[in-house]
Amino acid sequence: xxxxxxxxxxxxxxxxxxxxxxxxxxxxxxxxxxxxxxxxxxxxxxxxxxxxxxxxxxxxxxxxxxxxxxxxxxxxxxxxxxxxxxxxxxxxxxxxxxxxxxxxxxxxxxxxxxxxxxxxxxxxxxxxxxxxxxxxxxxxxxxxxxxxxxxxxxxxxxxxxxxxxxxxxxxxxxxxxxxxxxxxxxxxxxxxxxxxxxxxxxxxxxxxxxxxxxxxxxxxxxxxxxxxxxxxxxxxxxxxxxxxxxxxxxxxxxxxxxxxxxxxxxxxxxxxxxxxxxxxxxxxxxxxxxxxxxxxxxxxxxxxxx
Ligand SMILES: C[S@@+](CC[C@H](N)C(=O)[O-])C[C@H]1O[C@@H](n2cnc3c(N)ncnc32)[C@H](O)[C@@H]1O
Numbered sequence: 001x002x003x004x005x006x007x008x009x010x011x012x013x014x015x016x017x018x019x020x021x022x023x024x025x026x027x028x029x030x031x032x033x034x035x036x037x038x039x040x041x042x043x044x045x046x047x048x049x050x051x052x053x054x055x056x057x058x059x060x061x062x063x064x065x066x067x068x069x070x071x072x073x074x075x076x077x078x079x080x081x082x083x084x085x086x087x088x089x090x091x092x093x094x095x096x097x098x099x100x101x102x103x104x105x106x107x108x109x110x111x112x113x114x115x116x117x118x119x120x121x122x123x124x125x126x127x128x129x130x131x132x133x134x135x136x137x138x139x140x141x142x143x144x145x146x147x148x149x150x151x152x153x154x155x156x157x158x159x160x161x162x163x164x165x166x167x168x169x170x171x172x173x174x175x176x177x178x179x180x181x182x183x184x185x186x187x188x189x190x191x192x193x194x195x196x197x198x199x200x201x202x203x204x205x206x207x208x209x210x211x212x213x214x215x216x217x218x219x220x221x222x223x224x225x226x227x228x229x230x231x232x233x234x235x236x237x238x239x240x241x242x243x244x245x246x247x248x249x250x251x252x253x254x255x256x257x258x259x260x261x262x263x264x265x266x267x268x269x270x271x272x273x274x275x276x277x278x279x280x281x282x283x284x285x286x287x288x289x290x291x292x293x294x295x296x297x298x299x300x301x302x303x304x305x306x
């Protein structure tokens with residue numbers, strides 16, 4: 001078999017492996033990823049193949065083959081992750097519309113535009129289908145404080161927009177939103193005037209919580225701390241950080257959620273995530289303080305009283 005034919009076969013086989021592993025990938029993108037991997041490691045491939053009369057079956061036995069497969073999968077994974085990150089390009093139109101709806105006192109219209117805005121962020125868009133159920137349950141198990149008290153939202157994304165879903169009913173006294181994403185915080189900041197009108201004090205802080213978790217000490221005497229879809233990621237990036245964040249939070253109730261479905265592969269990870277949250281709560285000595293645990297929509301939710 002000529003080298004060119006073998007390389008073509010290799011590309012086709014690795015691309016097909018990617019499509020099996022990541023069904024959401026398009027065939028064109030799979031080929032593009034594999035071709036870039038093969039081109040990057042072409043000299044190593046040639047070193048193995050040159051002078052040997054080898055078919056694809058034999059090449060599969062080489063560690064280089066396994067390496068190429070792994071590398072293609074790695075690149076596909078990061079491509080899909082990136083593809084899923086927030087794109088807030090259309091935010092300004094929805095911000096304007098929320099402002100004009102609020103000026104007319106039309107809360108239904110505020111809600112409709114807020115939903116469109118929330119859809120621009122991956123995390124909040126995943127929650128849209130069950131957002132009312134979610135907020136209702138969290139409010140109930142935090143003694144109504146989610147809708148009326150002082151709320152700290154850790155790695156908040158666009159979640160601090162939740163009062164706009166029902167402005168006549170959801171009026172927390174204070175929302176502190178912390179995130180490292182300046183663009184996301186900018187979207188919320190553009191609506192400060194609306195929060196003013198509703199009598200909600202909003203404080204936004206751009207901070208890297210992986211590096212500086214101790215900034216959480218600045219916020220004391222709170223009612224509810226939301227840690228939505230962040231803690232496991234933080235723990236994975238910096239082992240021990242999950243426990244640290246939990247110990248630093250000074251709030252009557254802490255709400256921890258994790259997704260039940262993995263972002264890229266769309267696999268059911270509910271068992272794993274439930275175990276993670278539970279062991280974290282156990283290590284913090286708060287197992288007895290769980291006031292709610294369950295699945296709402298596609299999130300595992302634990303609420304503990306501190
Ligand atoms: C999966 S999203 C969850 C957003 C929000 N809590 C929600 O559930 O709608 C993770 C958020 O963590 C933020 N984030 C990631 N790394 C961070 C860090 N080191 N410090 C602060 N925020 C971070 C991201 O910008 C993103 O908004």
